[in-house]
Amino acid sequence: MDEIKGRILEKINNPEELKKVKLEELPVVCDDLRNFIIDVVSTNPGHFGASLGVVELTVALHYVYNTPHDLLVWDVGHQAYGHKILTGRRQTFITNRKYKGLSGFPKRTESEYDVFGVGHASTSISAALGMAVASKIKGEKDRKIVAVIGDGAMTGGMAFEALNNAGAGKSDILVILNDNNMAIDPSVGGFSQYLLNISKSHSYNRFKKDVWEGLGKLDGFGQKTRRFLQKNQHALKNIILKENNLFEAFDFRYFGPVDGHDIVYLTKVLKDLKDIPGPKLLHVITKKGKGFKQAEINQTKFHAPGLFDKVTGEIYSCDCPIDKAPKFQNVFGETLVELAEKNKKIVGITPAMPTGCSMNLMIEKMPDRAFDVGIAEQHAVTFSAGLATQGMVPFCNIYSTFMQRAYDQIIHDVALQKLHVVFCLDRGGLVGEDGPTHHGVFDISYMRLVPNMIISAPMDEIDLRNLMYTAQLDDIAQPFSIRYPRGCGIKPDWKKPFEKIEIGKGRVLSEGEDIAILTIGKSGIFAQRAVESLSGEGVSAAHYDMRFVKPLDEEILTQVFKKFKTIITVEDGTVKGGFGSAVLEFMAENGFSNQIKIMGIPDRFIEHGTPEDLYKECGIDAKGIKTSVLEILKKS
Numbered sequence: 001m002d003e004i005k006g007r008i009l010e011k012i013n014n015p016e017e018l019k020k021v022k023l024e025e026l027p028v029v030c031d032d033l034r035n036f037i038i039d040v041v042s043t044n045p046g047h048f049g050a051s052l053g054v055v056e057l058t059v060a061l062h063y064v065y066n067t068p069h070d071l072l073v074w075d076v077g078h079q080a081y082g083h084k085i086l087t088g089r090r091q092t093f094i095t096n097r098k099y100k101g102l103s104g105f106p107k108r109t110e111s112e113y114d115v116f117g118v119g120h121a122s123t124s125i126s127a128a129l130g131m132a133v134a135s136k137i138k139g140e141k142d143r144k145i146v147a148v149i150g151d152g153a154m155t156g157g158m159a160f161e162a163l164n165n166a167g168a169g170k171s172d173i174l175v176i177l178n179d180n181n182m183a184i185d186p187s188v189g190g191f192s193q194y195l196l197n198i199s200k201s202h203s204y205n206r207f208k209k210d211v212w213e214g215l216g217k218l219d220g221f222g223q224k225t226r227r228f229l230q231k232n233q234h235a236l237k238n239i240i241l242k243e244n245n246l247f248e249a250f251d252f253r254y255f256g257p258v259d260g261h262d263i264v265y266l267t268k269v270l271k272d273l274k275d276i277p278g279p280k281l282l283h284v285i286t287k288k289g290k291g292f293k294q295a296e297i298n299q300t301k302f303h304a305p306g307l308f309d310k311v312t313g314e315i316y317s318c319d320c321p322i323d324k325a326p327k328f329q330n331v332f333g334e335t336l337v338e339l340a341e342k343n344k345k346i347v348g349i350t351p352a353m354p355t356g357c358s359m360n361l362m363i364e365k366m367p368d369r370a371f372d373v374g375i376a377e378q379h380a381v382t383f384s385a386g387l388a389t390q391g392m393v394p395f396c397n398i399y400s401t402f403m404q405r406a407y408d409q410i411i412h413d414v415a416l417q418k419l420h421v422v423f424c425l426d427r428g429g430l431v432g433e434d435g436p437t438h439h440g441v442f443d444i445s446y447m448r449l450v451p452n453m454i455i456s457a458p459m460d461e462i463d464l465r466n467l468m469y470t471a472q473l474d475d476i477a478q479p480f481s482i483r484y485p486r487g488c489g490i491k492p493d494w495k496k497p498f499e500k501i502e503i504g505k506g507r508v509l510s511e512g513e514d515i516a517i518l519t520i521g522k523s524g525i526f527a528q529r530a531v532e533s534l535s536g537e538g539v540s541a542a543h544y545d546m547r548f549v550k551p552l553d554e555e556i557l558t559q560v561f562k563k564f565k566t567i568i569t570v571e572d573g574t575v576k577g578g579f580g581s582a583v584l585e586f587m588a589e590n591g592f593s594n595q596i597k598i599m600g601i602p603d604r605f606i607e608h609g610t611p612e613d614l615y616k617e618c619g620i621d622a623k624g625i626k627t628s629v630l631e632i633l634k635k636s
């Protein structure tokens with residue numbers, strides 16, 4: 001990677017040094033910063049468009065505010081690469097998202113400038129409000145608190161919960177709404193339209209123009225009033241917009257919309273706002289991907305493009321290693337369309353991840369039956385419940401980690417009423433570079449506690465299809481969850497005719513005599529490789545792909561407990577309360593006393609790295625399973 005010799009950036013190792021730069025030189029800093037981000041992220045994949053969109057905002061914030069004394073909270077944090085680079089991490093930024101390197105999101109343990117750990121959307125205002133109230137209680141007079149939240153994250157319910165609370169409390173907080181009319185996909189919903197209306201506000205602009213021209217015709221008073229309004233533009237906007245300004249209704253003083261790429265003007269506005277007390281919201285208009293043509297044109301693709309050519313913008317495809325095997329998400333997306341074409345009761349729901357989970361395929365083909373509800377997981381689940389009460393069969397696709405947001409809705413709105421909702425938990429298991437905020441390692445445990453819930457995990461793409469097919473059949477009258485991993489499958493020839501899978505039925509994949517390995521989901525792939533390698537060393541290991549965590553295949557378990565003294569369970573999920581725990585419970589309830597080793601994610605947060613790094617770290621890759629088998633057999 002050719003070093004970007006920033007004309008100024010290389011002299012800026014912290015915001016204090018940034019503050020020494022002359023105001024008129026800030027555009028150069030922004031150019032350097034933008035080029036540095038392009039240079040690094042084109043060779044070390046990560047989130048891209050969002051950080052480019054807030055280059056000017058990031059520079060202005062660190063130029064005007066006294067960070068880290070003033071507290072700056074980023075929402076989601078995928079847009080905080082510029083923040084990291086300006087706060088002492090320029091030289092280490094090349095390790096972004098790498099194993100043992102910088103996190104891809106702000107992280108308290110990484111820097112004093114990262115005042116709040118993020119990754120899940122819509123948390124910034126709540127966190128910033130907590131900081132503001134604490135500062136007031138401590139009697140701090142000079143500490144400023146700022147939250148930067150995108151228009152997408154603003155559709156998350158907890159953002160409004162925080163606005164509601166902040167306004168009432170007259171807390172001293174600045175919320176900066178970074179409005180680029182994009183989430184990962186284009187922003188959706190009434191709120192997005194509302195923001196568009198403001199930023200393109202015909203009424204405001206027309207009124208401003210009419211008043212302005214009218215005043216121009218009046219001598220004396222007219223000229224004086226013009227001068228006042230020119231100096232107090234926002235006063236005019238407040239008069240016009242106040243009564244229907246959503247933020248003003250929450251007792252926030254609304255300012256803007258302002259051009260988020262005019263660094264000099266932004267700096268001036270931020271300086272002006274600094275001394276205005278109480279809850280304030282600055283509405284900033286930016287372009288996601290600003291400054292990189294391809295990213296401006298294809299904003300969804302360049303949200304997280306992977307490797308790309310920084311000159312041409314060409315994205316280097318990352319095909320699956322096993323020739324033509326598809327990504328699990330694509331199998332989901334194509335199968336959902338196939339099923340929905342036959343079963344008119346099927347509807348699709350995704351909270352702002354249509355491209356991420358490939359439900360965009362159904363949204364494109366059946367726009368009346370597939371819904372992107374915005375970053376609103378709780379709403380997505382209960383919306384699905386409502387649909388199910390009327391005989392629809394909702395496929396509610398939510399990444400495992402984001403599903404954590406909607407746990408009460410799963411229990412209270414779906415399972416308690418035994419509604420037929422199909423939960424598709426994509427990104428089940430370790431996801432890799434996104435790290436602990438995004439690993440989907442708790443869903444087996446949290447779903448297992450819920451009565452009426454069927455819990456399944458396919459080992460390969462064929463089983464994913466057949467579980468989806470089974471889940472939508474009329475004889476299913478309860479919630480059905482299917483969790484599957486991020487990334488590639490193993491079956492290039494996955495498009496087989498559908499076969500119904502008996503609920504709770506596992507399958508034996510390898511017969512054996514010395515030990516039994518029981519797996520769920522993707523772990524079966526590693527177990528098969530381990531069994532093959534073990535047989536080369538004279539060890540005869542049996543392998544069962546259990547497919548269901550609830551209900552368990554008690555017929556297989558009874559056979560296994562009777563035949564094998566030693567049993568290993570493996571899952572791509574926490575060992576606490578997961579599949580292995582379920583097998584232990586079966587053993588206790590049925591009076592067996594075999595030796596069981598539970599393998600999975602240990603009871604701690606797993607950092608970021610490649611999936612391979614992380615599976616190895618947790619000992620649940622093929623090598624880890626083989627090593628465990630040999631160790632256990634040596635001891636027994």
Ligand SMILES: Cc1ncc(C[n+]2csc(CCOP(=O)(O)OP(=O)(O)O)c2C)c(N)n1
Binds near residue numbers: 053078288
């Ligand atoms: C609770 C939750 N749901 C979904 C996501 C996935 N996600 C990450 S960024 C993003 C879009 C954010 O849009 P916005 O806040 O407007 O930021 P922008 O990318 O436009 O800068 C989404 C849906 C998430 N991080 N957290």
Ligand SMILES: CC(=O)[C@@H](O)[C@H](O)COP(=O)(O)O
Binds near residue numbers: 304434486
């Ligand atoms: C920041 C965020 O939450 C999303 O961009 C997430 O990183 C997407 O994950 P996938 O890349 O697995 O779709």
Ligand SMILES: [Mg+2]
Binds near residue numbers: 151153180
């Ligand atoms: Mg946005």
